[in-house]
Amino acid sequence: MNTNNASRKEFLAALLTTGLVAAGCSSNKKSPFEAFAAEDVKETGEKVKLLSVDGEVIEVDRAYLKPVPEMPPVSNSEARIGMAGKKFVMVIDLSRCKNLRKCQNACNHMHHLHTGLSWLKVYPMHEDEHTAPYWQPTTCMHCDEPPCVKVCPVDATFKRQDGIVLIDNDRCIGCRFCMAACPYSTRVFNWESPDITEEIAKQPYSCESSVPQKKGTVGKCDFCPDMVRQGELPHCVSACPNGTFFFGDLNEDTVTNGAETFRFSDLIKDKAGYRLMDDLGTKPSVYYLPPVNRNFPFESGLENS
Amino acid sequence: MENSLNKEQIIADLLPQKFGRRGVIWVAILVGFCLVGLFAYYRQARYGLIVTSMRDYASWGIYISNFVFFVAISLVGSLITAVLRLTGVSWSTPLTRISEIIAVSAITFAAIIIVVDMGRPERFINLLFYGRLQSPIIWDVIVITTYFFISLLLLYIPLMPDLKIMIEAKQKEGKKVPKFYLFLGSFWKDTFMQSRLSKRAIHILCIAIIPVAFCIHTVTSWLFATTYRPGWDSTNFGAYFISGAFLVGAGAVLLAMVVLRKVYNLDKYITNDHFDRMGKITVMLGMLYLYFNVNEYLVPAFKMKKSEADHLNDLFTGSFAPVFWSAIFLNMLLPITILLFKRGRRPIPMFIAGIMIVVGAWFKRYLIVTPTLLHPFLPMHNVPKSYLHYFPSWEEWAIAMGSLAGALLVITIFVRIFPIIPIKETISEFHETTHK
Numbered sequence: 001m002n003t004n005n006a007s008r009k010e011f012l013a014a015l016l017t018t019g020l021v022a023a024g025c026s027s028n029k030k031s032p033f034e035a036f037a038a039e040d041v042k043e044t045g046e047k048v049k050l051l052s053v054d055g056e057v058i059e060v061d062r063a064y065l066k067p068v069p070e071m072p073p074v075s076n077s078e079a080r081i082g083m084a085g086k087k088f089v090m091v092i093d094l095s096r097c098k099n100l101r102k103c104q105n106a107c108n109h110m111h112h113l114h115t116g117l118s119w120l121k122v123y124p125m126h127e128d129e130h131t132a133p134y135w136q137p138t139t140c141m142h143c144d145e146p147p148c149v150k151v152c153p154v155d156a157t158f159k160r161q162d163g164i165v166l167i168d169n170d171r172c173i174g175c176r177f178c179m180a181a182c183p184y185s186t187r188v189f190n191w192e193s194p195d196i197t198e199e200i201a202k203q204p205y206s207c208e209s210s211v212p213q214k215k216g217t218v219g220k221c222d223f224c225p226d227m228v229r230q231g232e233l234p235h236c237v238s239a240c241p242n243g244t245f246f247f248g249d250l251n252e253d254t255v256t257n258g259a260e261t262f263r264f265s266d267l268i269k270d271k272a273g274y275r276l277m278d279d280l281g282t283k284p285s286v287y288y289l290p291p292v293n294r295n296f297p298f299e300s301g302l303e304n305s
Numbered sequence: 306m307e308n309s310l311n312k313e314q315i316i317a318d319l320l321p322q323k324f325g326r327r328g329v330i331w332v333a334i335l336v337g338f339c340l341v342g343l344f345a346y347y348r349q350a351r352y353g354l355i356v357t358s359m360r361d362y363a364s365w366g367i368y369i370s371n372f373v374f375f376v377a378i379s380l381v382g383s384l385i386t387a388v389l390r391l392t393g394v395s396w397s398t399p400l401t402r403i404s405e406i407i408a409v410s411a412i413t414f415a416a417i418i419i420v421v422d423m424g425r426p427e428r429f430i431n432l433l434f435y436g437r438l439q440s441p442i443i444w445d446v447i448v449i450t451t452y453f454f455i456s457l458l459l460l461y462i463p464l465m466p467d468l469k470i471m472i473e474a475k476q477k478e479g480k481k482v483p484k485f486y487l488f489l490g491s492f493w494k495d496t497f498m499q500s501r502l503s504k505r506a507i508h509i510l511c512i513a514i515i516p517v518a519f520c521i522h523t524v525t526s527w528l529f530a531t532t533y534r535p536g537w538d539s540t541n542f543g544a545y546f547i548s549g550a551f552l553v554g555a556g557a558v559l560l561a562m563v564v565l566r567k568v569y570n571l572d573k574y575i576t577n578d579h580f581d582r583m584g585k586i587t588v589m590l591g592m593l594y595l596y597f598n599v600n601e602y603l604v605p606a607f608k609m610k611k612s613e614a615d616h617l618n619d620l621f622t623g624s625f626a627p628v629f630w631s632a633i634f635l636n637m638l639l640p641i642t643i644l645l646f647k648r649g650r651r652p653i654p655m656f657i658a659g660i661m662i663v664v665g666a667w668f669k670r671y672l673i674v675t676p677t678l679l680h681p682f683l684p685m686h687n688v689p690k691s692y693l694h695y696f697p698s699w700e701e702w703a704i705a706m707g708s709l710a711g712a713l714l715v716i717t718i719f720v721r722i723f724p725i726i727p728i729k730e731t732i733s734e735f736h737e738t739t740h741k
Contacts, residue, residue, distance in 0.1 A: 116689055117361075123686050138683065151531065153442035154428075154435040173431050174354075174424015177442055179364045183533045185681045189364060189424065192355035215353050216424030277682065280533055 074229070076168070079207045082160025087250040087285075088223055089163070090139060090237075091267060094291035096244040097122065097135040099301030104137075106239030107221070112211055114194035119186070119221040120236055124301070133298045134291035137244065139236065140165060140186045140221035141276065141284035148178035148187065157218070163250075163285050164223045166207045172217035179218060183277055184284075187220045223247075233258055242295060250285075310573065315732050316470055319724045322569060328721075335714040342707015345700040346421060354424055356700045362685055363678045363695035368422035370670035371705045374553070375415035375712070376449070376525045377546070377666065381554025382408025382456050383518035387511040396582055398734055399574050399726045403561045404554070405460040406725075410715040412453050412521075414708045421704055441527045448520040455514045462503050462510070465493040466729035485722075522550045529673065535605075535613040536677035545597040549666065552590040552636070556662030559583060561716075563656040565725055574726050577651065584650030587658070591641040598637070616680040625676050628668055636665025 047059040104120045113119065119140070126133040142165045149159050156172040159165050179187045193215040194201075201212050209226040213219050224234035232238070237245040238258055248255030248264060255264045267273065271289040278284070324332065349356050359366045385404035389397040420426050436443050468490025475482045493499065526546035529537035539545070562583065566575040605613045606621070620629045640658040643649040649658070675695050679685075685693055697705070719725075 121683075121687065123683055125684075147533065151440050151442070153437060153440040153446075154431040155437050156431075156435075171428070171431060171435060172425065173428045175422070175442060176364045176424070177440070177528070179361070180529075180534070180678065181532045183682050185362070185683050188361050189354070191357075191360065192353040218424075 074206070074208060076170075076207065079166065079225075080158055080160065080168075082162035082164060083225070083229070084161065085251060086162035088142070088228070089248060089250045089255065089264060090142075090223070090234075090286045091246040091248075091255050091262075091264070091273060091289060092137055092139075092286060093244050093246070093271075093289040094134050094136060095289065095294045096240075096242040096296075097137055097291075097301070098242065098296035099124070099135045099304045100241065101304060102239045102241060103236035103245065106235040110235045111209075111213070111219075111222075112194065112196045112200045113188075113213060113219070114190060114192070114196075117188045117190070117194075117219070119188060119219065121185075124298075132291070134294075135298065135301050136288070137236075138184060138186060138276070139286060140223070141184050141282065141286045142223055144283035144285065145281055147181040147183065147280075147282060151177045151181045153177070162225075164225055165220075166222055166225070167210070167218055167220060168207045169210070169214045169217040169219070170205060172214075174216040174218070176218065183280055183282070187218050189218055190215050310735055312732050315735065316474060316728055318571070318573065319726050319728045319731065320471060320474060321720065321722055321724055324721060325568075327568070328717075332714070332717060335710045335717065338710030339707050339714060342704045342710070345703035345707070349421075349700055349704070350426070356698060358691070358695055358698045358701065360692040360695075361688070362681060362692050363675055365422070365674050365678060366695055367671060367674075367697045367701050367705050368418055370667070370674040371708060372415050372418045372422070373525055373546075373670040373673065374667050375411045375418060375708075376521055377550035377553050377670070378557050378663075379408040379411035379415065379452070379456070379554070380518050380522055380547070380550040381558055382459065383514045384551050384554055385558060386459055387514050387518075390507075390511050391515075395734065396579060398730050399571075399579065400558060400562065400583070401463065401730075402460070402723075402725055402727050403565065404558050405456060406716050406719045407554070407557055407561065408456045409453070409460055410712045410719075412449060412456060413715070414712045416449060416453070417711075418705075418708050421708075441524060441531055444524045445521070445528065448517060448524055452514070452517045452521045455510055455517060459507065459510050459514065461489075462506055463727055463730065464723060465490055465503065466495060466500075467724050467727060469493045469495060470728050471724070519547060522546045529677075533682075534677050535610075535616045535680055536673075539601060539605075541597060541600050545594075545601050548590065548594040548597050549636075549669065552587070552594045553663060553666035555583070555587045555590050556640070556659045556666065559587065559655050559659035560663065563652050563659070565720070566652070569725070571726060574731065580652060580655055581647070581650045584644045584655055584658075587662070588641055588644045591637050591644070591662075595637045595641070598633070612680075612682060616676060619680065620672065620676055625672060629672055632665050632668040632672055634665070635661045636669050640665075 042063060043061045044063045046062045048062050048065065050058055050060055052058050099122050101122055104118050104122065107113075107120045108118055111119065120137060122135055122137045124133060125136045142163055144159075144163065146157075146159055146165050148157050149165060152158075153175065154171055154173055156169075157165065157167045157178055174189070176189060179189065190213050194213045196212055203212055205212060205214070206226070208222070208229070210219065210222045224232075227234055233247050233256070234245070237247045240257070243257040243259055246255035246257045246260075246262065246267070248261075250264060253264045255262055255267065267289070268287055271292075273287040273289050275284045275287055345356075357366060357368075381404045385397055386401045390401070420429055423429065432443065432446055436446070438444075468486055472482050472486055472490060475486075523543035523546065526542040530539055530542035532538065562575050562579065565571060602617065602620075606617050609617070619625050640662050643654050643658045649655070679693075679695065
């Protein structure tokens with residue numbers, strides 16, 4: 001994973017450099033990199049292929065690629081406001097879930113959660129003897145009337161204009177009132193120092209990435225706003241092989257699981273979408289499609305539990 | 306018998322006395338408990354709350370129930386000093402200072418134990434920097450601070466004339482007066498103006514403390530009642546908590562009366578009449594709390610809504626049943642039964658009743674906090690085994706017991722350095738009765 005991360009960083013660096021090159025190349029077309037490279041750079045002779053903004057493939061010596069320092073993408077105050085004009089929603093299609101928990105693994109992995117902690121849970125739901133059992137994944141509901149935000153004494157958990165509820169782990173005092181207040185049992189606590197690598201622990205913290213998690217503070221699903229800013233889907237959505245999770249923007253009325261895209265309002269209307277414990281008045285941003293015409297029998301999920 | 310007491314005799318009887326051998330052992334035991342608690346807290350500060358048995362479901366444990374217990378017991382200050390004083394009850398005079406020091410000590414340790422429960426105690430100051438009024442925790446911070454200062458004033462203002470008496474007594478014996486007493490009391494000249502001001506101040510504070518006392522425990526109950534959880538989602542909670550608080554506070558006063566009377570030979574000041582009256586008050590408070598308990602459990606048990614049913618069955622007949630029924634009997638049914646009879650309203654049975662009330666009340670608070678958390682709306686699934694149950698770790702026990710010992714230590718030290726029965730007020734009361 002670490003090597004993967006490194007190559008990804010380098011690739012981003014390359015993109016940034018080519019961006020600069022493209023901006024400056026009109027005046028100096030012959031040796032575009034010389035103008036920007038420091039004088040003591042020694043060429044390694046190893047060429048890397050890059051795609052320029054013009055769509056041309058160009059070759060650049062590896063020595064000119066500089067790793068971009070890992071910076072939080074947005075400031076804390078920006079992260080508290082959220083993305084303008086957006087209202088993020090999720091739709092979870094219960095007919096597609098067979099308790100593979102790829103979503104959970106991807107989420108735990110990408111957020112570097114402490115062993116045993118999971119933000120995302122998959123529950124076997126069986127209301128009564130004569131009702132049908134089904135698998136129910138839960139994320140944070142990102143309620144529009146969030147009980148957790150109401151009770152937080154220090155504004156460490158907050159509601160943004162794009163509908164996302166986040167936690168500022170640098171401010172959280174660890175009173176755990178939010179955990180008591182949340183009816184969806186969505187919040188987890190870092191009872192000890194998270195077992196993360198030193199490299200991850202040194203990363204500058206951002207409420208949007210929720211990395212690194214900190215001892216004595218509360219954590220929960222963050223709807224991956226850092227991924228969304230990069231134009232990508234939350235980790236659980238892209239990790240599910242069955243396309244159970246759909247993510248999107250209510251204002252655009254669109255949700256997608258990566259492979260299929262639906263008009264949100266039609267999807268909810270056609271499949272009778274509902275929200276969990278709607279009677280509590282929390283107004284969740286996560287909608288569920290009932291487990292009808294299932295892709296898998298309930299029993300097929302038992303082998304994973 | 307009362308008429309035989311003159312002023313000098315009262316002063317000599319009521320001045321604080323040095324600890325005897327029993328006193329030294331008692332203090333040593335308390336200090337021992339505190340030290341073990343401190344060591345446990347050092348471990349918690351170092352390794353995190355992982356040293357407790359709390360996990361994501363039972364995310365609050367005996368720290369929080371201990372907090373509720375402390376807040377509850379601190380209400381006694383307002384009951385004995387304010388409610389009884391304002392209603393013109395004069396027999397409560399010897400008990401005012403005892404109950405006020407119990408209140409101050411308990412509310413102090415309530416604040417300490419809530420910091421102990423925090424995952425990041427060093428960020429406590431965030432409550433001032435980023436505090437938001439919408440959170441019941443901030444309400445609690447505000448009212449508890451207010452209550453602490455009013456209680457402290459209600460302890461201090463009636464103490465000033467007694468400090469003068471103490472200073473004079475020391476001077477008469479030719480002993481050096483500790484600076485501490487001079488600092489606290491030397492400006493009290495006992496002028497007409499000063500007594501009038503102090504009387505008015507006490508009167509105003511007695512009125513002011515009643516709503517604040519109701520606030521501290523109502524807000525504490527709202528920490529639970531403002532959530533959706535079965536067992537907490539109740540409109541009954543404020544009154545239920547306050548009635549329980551008055552009961553446990555009365556229980557604590559019963560204990561203090563028996564112990565202080567025995568240790569300091571205060572039979573002339575804490576009389577059988579005091580026990581009789583205090584016993585009657587305790588019966589009334591016990592029945593009141595019982596009434597709210599019936600409301601709290603019987604009404605949801607009649608309906609047995611699905612989410613409530615799991616919780617209630619676990620309390621009535623499930624894994625919490627032994628603790629639940631013990632608490633109901635110890636905290637309410639048995640003490641009420643004992644104190645209903647005149648023969649029960651004597652020092653020894655009342656001491657037993659007092660212990661039952663206080664111990665039962667401690668477990669009652671535990672039953673309010675933890676079972677609810679172990680019955681969430683969504684099933685507890687695919688979590689480590691340790692998440693499914695809660696039994697406090699040794700560190701939690703040590704810290705909780707250490708905090709209780711700390712509160713007792715504060716009271717003990719207070720009794721050592723100040724007269725626990727108000728001297729001045731006792732003198733003037735005897736004066737009034739003899740001149741009638």
